[in-house]
Amino acid sequence: MNATVRLFWILTGFCFVAAAGYTVWNLFSYRDAPTYSTGVAGSSVEWVGTIGLALVGVLSMFIAFYIQRVFKGQGGELPEDRLDANIDDGDAEQGFFSPWSWWPIMLAGAAALLFLGVAIGVWIAFIAAAIGIISLVGWVYEYHRGYFGH
DSSP: OHHHHHHHHHHHHHHHHHHHHHHHHHHHHTSSSBOTTTOSBOOOOOHHHHHHHHHHHHHHHHHHHHHHHHHHHHOSOOGGGOTTOOGGGGOOOOOOOOTTOOHHHHHHHHHHHHHHHHHTOHHHHHHHHHHHHHHHHHHHTTTSSGGGOO
């Protein structure tokens, strides 16, 4: 996580430098062009790009600060921060997934049908909602009955 914190702090600095450079470049590039508000030639700041780059810097600063606080709060190093770590040290338990389950496909089809119903006709959305509820219940209770019941 140390590398991630450093990268976000570098991104913060880059975005602030880019915002300042963008502002200065814009002032020098368009000093002879008329402004939209007055119609006369003069330097003006293009606020959309300047504020956009500055806000990206602020948001990356927030992320860097948060990750740094989490890293210090954990009290331990992650495997990617150690030089002697193996690849298997970073493997975490991802959960249990059924490779033979058809319920997620049914649920995705119901969601697609629901969006189609919103776009074309509301009556299709009601059918999709019923299929979605049946699919969700089937997926949740898949291991509580039948061949795979516990």
